[in-house]
Amino acid sequence: MSFVGSGNVATHLAHALINHGIEIVEVFSEKMENAKRFAAEINCSVVESLKNLKATDLIIIAVPDSKIEEVSLQLPENDSLVVHTSGITNMASLSGIKRIGVFYPLQTFSQQRTVEMLEVPFCIEAHYEEDCKLLLGLASKLSNNVKRVSSEQRKVLHLAAVMVSNFSNHLYALANEILEKSNLEFDFLLPLIKETALKAADVHPLDAQTGPARRNDVSTLEEHLEMLKEFPEFRETYKLLSEQIIKKYNE
């Protein structure tokens, strides 16, 4: 097995695979420095050019979405199964390759945190049925949450993921901003952030909703908008989301 790419997805996947006794033979990364660091970490060779990548059972391309097609066009012609790890990219973007597939872990990976890989949903797709089985089997070694998902469905999942992850995180950043202005620590919010997220596993989000907008508590909503006068961005977001919640529950 080989890796193209050396970012967070590649790093987390590679470590999980190695922990399950799977050998990684070669890595390629556009930046030689990163390739060397990554190869040292997982004890394998560095390839200096994509066209020299050896034939192997599986090549995992974990590079930015916009680079996937470019990378696939540079791979040598051989019989290796080639997959990408992207949420939004069509499987067919792996151009000029016979055996293609997708190996998409629906999770946010960061340098600073170890992820519970066993819980991560792996979204699997492949052109050939045999390859699909192979990828499902491989993913099942890493996770208890492996699903066969079409390119169309994967795009919807990716969009929903942006909503619950990137946008929630943006709300954390906005909240942090107004707390800082009042000399209050962001840590105050951590137990609430955690509980709100964990609750989603037990209570449907429509039933879990609470707060002033849910109750259509006009005086609190007005007081909050007044407080946000000096934070126009925050205010606009507060207004839009509150209006949507009011509409959902009070019409």
Add this chain to the structure above:
Amino acid sequence: MSFVGSGNVATHLAHALINHGIEIVEVFSEKMENAKRFAAEINCSVVESLKNLKATDLIIIAVPDSKIEEVSLQLPENDSLVVHTSGITNMASLSGIKRIGVFYPLQTFSQQRTVEMLEVPFCIEAHYEEDCKLLLGLASKLSNNVKRVSSEQRKVLHLAAVMVSNFSNHLYALANEILEKSNLEFDFLLPLIKETALKAADVHPLDAQTGPARRNDVSTLEEHLEMLKEFPEFRETYKLLSEQIIKKYNE
């Protein structure tokens, strides 16, 4: 100690207090049925009218924000310390009472879930210094995270709490809607939702941000907006939050 109110905050607080050996003598709730259920749960008496509430060391008013003043005006005149549990309500809204304070647990409480009370930030305020010490001491029995917080600061915390909890939950609801439309289960998102929240404890939200808006990945952003054509609400939210993220990182 007595409780006015029998909702989620009253219920969770009462159970935590009882678990620490604190006796609750009486409860009052506007709806007799709720009062009886609550009193049976915590093994205490029901009071049928607020003006009959006995003098006691502490009366905790855990009712909707809009009812706090009304309740306080109906309490009998005596020397009991009276607190409310609201984020947004001024301590002074406890009208006509001498010893007043605030006992605000910054958390979302629901029937279906047990909360780790030891982590919950308790925001304490009182008119008299002696009462403040008393409340700080009481809260410290329940939680390791007790802070003295002014009414002004508490309002800012409450606003930030709406943002990270109610609004994040609204994003979960929107994501759920588009997944349902594609026959995909919300469960796909749970590990991501959890990791995004837990990450906030380790990585500053500004550093934790990832995704298409953070990268100003125009082609993904456009594809997502195209996919959201049938979800105008979702589309507006996507557009606004993405623009804010792009601005934050790419200007």
